[in-house]
Amino acid sequence: MQKSAKQFLDLLESQQLLAPDILGELRRQVDESKSRLTSEVLARLLVDNGHLTKFQATKLIAELNTTEAG
Numbered sequence: 586m587q588k589s590a591k592q593f594l595d596l597l598e599s600q601q602l603l604a605p606d607i608l609g610e611l612r613r614q615v616d617e618s619k620s621r622l623t624s625e626v627l628a629r630l631l632v633d634n635g636h637l638t639k640f641q642a643t644k645l646i647a648e649l650n651t652t653e654a655g
Contacts (some may be wrong), residue, residue, distance in 0.1 A: 589623050589624045589649070590615045590616075590622045590623060590624060590626075590627055591615070592624065593624035593627050593628070593645065593646075593649055594608065594611060594612055594615065594627070596645055596648065596649055597645070600645075601630075602636075602637065602645075604608065606645070611627065612643055615627070621646060624628065624646055624649055625646060628642035628643075628645060628646055629642070
């Protein structure tokens with residue numbers, strides 16, 4: 586699993602923003618992906634599918650980037 590994708594999923598889980606079954610399915614898809622998935626790609630996917638608002642996704646990405654920088 587890509588580090589940033591894993592961290593993004595961990596952040597989603599810690600803030601309880603997704604149902605456990607959706608989170609589990611996302612983790613499985615990231616693990617099985619042949620291409621490099623980023624937190625931005627996952628955020629866009631979740632917004633496009635109605636699981637997050639654009640505001641939530643933007644806030645989560647900013648929080649993740651702040652955490653990685655610090």
